[in-house]
Amino acid sequence: MSRVIVRHAEYNYKTLRPVIFEILDALAGKVIQRNSRVVIKPNLLAPAAPDRAIVTHPLIVRAVAEYVIDKGARPRISDSPAVGSFDRVLRESGIREELSGLDVEYKVFKDIVSINVGKPFEKIDIAADAVNADVLINLPKLKTHTHMLLTLGIKNLFGCIVGLRKPEWHLRSGVDKEMFATLLVKIYQAVNPAVTLIDGILAMEGQGPGKRGVPRKLGLVMGSTNAASLDATITRMLGIPEGHVPTNRSARRLGLVPDDIIIDGDLPEIKDFRLPDITRIVFGPRKFHRFIRKHLVQRPACEDDLCKLCGECWKYCPAGAITHSTKMISFDYDKCIRCYCCIEVCPHGALSQYETLTGKITRKLLNL
C-alpha cells in the first residue's frame, strides 16, 4: 500500500508554503532529524525562467528548504544539469534569488560512487551526494518527454548521473526504451528518495521537456514516499494508460507499484493534456528493423534560422551523430540512435523531430 497526496495550489508563497509543509510533514516529517543532511534534487535541466516550466519552480524549492531548516536539518540543493553550468541554472531559474538569506548549501553533483544494481547493468556510477544523503527529497517538474512520453518522479533522478555519463548511458541503452526505463528505475532504487514531491502547478505539455514544450497550468502539487506510485497516479490522471510510460512499465515489472494506492485529496481527470508526437523506436519483424529505424522513426532536424551554433547538441549527442560547419549543423542518421537528447538540450528550441516522406507513405500503406 502507498499513499499519494494531491493538493491544489498556486505560485503564491503565502498559500503554497503551508501546502508544502503539510505534505512533507505527512510523508517525511519523521525521517528528517535534527542536523541531518537533506539533499534536495529539483529538476534543473537547463537555464530557464520559471514561466517556461522547464525547471522546478523556485517557490517550491524555497518552501521545501524552509521546511528542512524548520526541522533543524541542513538543506543542500544539488543536481547535474544537462545544459549550462549549475550556477547559471540556479541564477536563471530564480532559485538563487528566491532562497537568498536562507541557510542553504548549493553543490553540483560531481563525485561518484559505484553501486551494483544487478543485471543487466551491474555497476552504475551515481552522484555520491545523492546516495550518501541522510535524506533525499526528489522535486521533479511534471512535463512531457519526447523520448519517455512523460518525465515525472523516477525520470527526474537521471540527474543523479553525473555530467557526461548521462549521454554514455543513452548510448549504451541505444534504441531500447525498455532498457533505458529499467536503468532509470534502478537509479531510483539506488538513491531511494524519502519523498517525491512534484511541481504540477505550471506543468509542460507538447514537445517537452525543453524549450519546445508548452507550459500548461494544472494547479497541482502531489507527493508520495513511493515515486513509482506517484508516477502511475499522474499518468492515469492525464488520461494515459499507465503502461504507456516506459518507466511505469519497468517499475511495475520490478514490483514497485503496489495494487492499492491510496489517493489523499481530489485527483482531477485531465482529458486534454497534449502529449509529444513520438513514434515507436522498434517494431515489426526484426529483419526490417534497420529500414524501420531509418525511415519510420522520427529523426531530429534543425530549423537553421533558430540555430545559434552554440554547440550544446553536438557536445551532448551520445552517438557523435552531429557535425557542424560555420553555418549549420548536420546529422548522420545512420549513427543517430533517436534518443532525442539533442532536442532536449537545445537552449534555443531549434531542434524538433520529423518523419520522412518515405516513412509517412510506408506507415500509411502498412496501416501502422
Ligand code: SF4
Ligand atoms: S541546434 Fe540548438 S543546441 Fe545545436 S547548435 Fe543549434 S542552437 Fe545550439
Ligand code: SF4
Ligand atoms: S542526433 Fe540527437 S537524437 Fe540522434 S543520437 Fe544524437 S542526440 Fe540522440
